[in-house]
Amino acid sequence: MAALLEINNLNAWYGESHVLHGVNMTIGEGEMVTILGRNGVGKTTTLRTITGILRKRRGEIRLNGHDMMQVPLHRTAHHGLGYVPEERGIFASLNVIENLMLPPAVGDGGMSLDEIFELFPNLHERRNSPGTRLSGGEQQMLAMARILRTGVKLLLLDEPTEGLAPVIVQRIGDVLKKLKERGMTVLLVEQNFRFAARVADRFYVMDHGMVVSEFPVGELPERMDTLHTVLGV
Numbered sequence: 028m029a030a031l032l033e034i035n036n037l038n039a040w041y042g043e044s045h046v047l048h049g050v051n052m053t054i055g056e057g058e059m060v061t062i063l064g065r066n067g068v069g070k071t072t073t074l075r076t077i078t079g080i081l082r083k084r085r086g087e088i089r090l091n092g093h094d095m096m097q098v099p100l101h102r103t104a105h106h107g108l109g110y111v112p113e114e115r116g117i118f119a120s121l122n123v124i125e126n127l128m129l130p131p132a133v134g135d136g137g138m139s140l141d142e143i144f145e146l147f148p149n150l151h152e153r154r155n156s157p158g159t160r161l162s163g164g165e166q167q168m169l170a171m172a173r174i175l176r177t178g179v180k181l182l183l184l185d186e187p188t189e190g191l192a193p194v195i196v197q198r199i200g201d202v203l204k205k206l207k208e209r210g211m212t213v214l215l216v217e218q219n220f221r222f223a224a225r226v227a228d229r230f231y232v233m234d235h236g237m238v239v240s241e242f243p244v245g246e247l248p249e250r251m252d253t254l255h256t257v258l259g260v
């Protein structure tokens with residue numbers, strides 16, 4: 028499988044605080060990979076550093092072979108990188124369609140509104156509702172849908188299931204499975220272990236700003252005891 032994203036010896040700082048200490052990851056095209064780890068180990072920071080929101084960084088980030096360290100933040104989407112942050116960023120005063128149409132399409136292969144509404148039928152039902160009236164689950168789906176419309180190749184998701192009811196978590200899992208069938212590559216941070224086990228091909232476990240282990244989903248059962256210790260769950 029060809030690598031879509033390659034990260035080598037990635038370091039990042041918040042001011043003087045050195046948070047990532049040499050992260051290495053490779054994500055193959057069409058893969059779904061989950062980053063696990065306790066609170067504060069650097070999972071969100073890894074996503075923010077890949078997107079370039081956090082600029083105080085050193086190391087290597089290649090997307091499709093392209094050196095992303097040189098790409099300014101406003102150009103990252105043009106290279107196929109889409110980021111859905113934990114806080115989702117839905118515009119409260121805009122309705123669902125307006126939120127969806129806001130980011131410009133930046134590449135080929137973005138989903139049409141019809142395709143989006145097929146994937147997220149409840150967004151179609153709520154298409155005229157303002158952001159303020161959406162549930163947490165609907166906001167999460169809208170945040171994902173908005174990025175999918177733009178034609179991204181790599182989707183970075185930060186805790187997509189946080190605070191959501193089990194039935195909505197299940198639905199987000201179904202969406203990710205359908206995206207996988209379409210060949211989308213996804214790197215996600217997730218604390219919900221059962222959800223992650225359902226959608227991921229592979230896991231990275233982070234601790235103290237580094238990747239400390241990596242394994243395919245098939246090895247999950249034999250790793251459970253160690254993971255419970257490492258993750259404190």
Ligand SMILES: Nc1ncnc2c1ncn2[C@@H]1O[C@H](COP(=O)(O)OP(=O)(O)OP(=O)(O)O)[C@@H](O)[C@H]1O
Nearest residue numbers: 041044046064065066067068069070071072073216
């Ligand atoms: N804006 C910031 N300024 C300074 N330090 C920060 C900032 N954001 C995060 N940190 C620190 O960086 C470290 C890594 O945080 P990060 O949010 O990446 O962890 P995480 O693994 O995603 O955990 P969580 O699930 O709690 O978000 C933590 O020590 C955190 O306190």
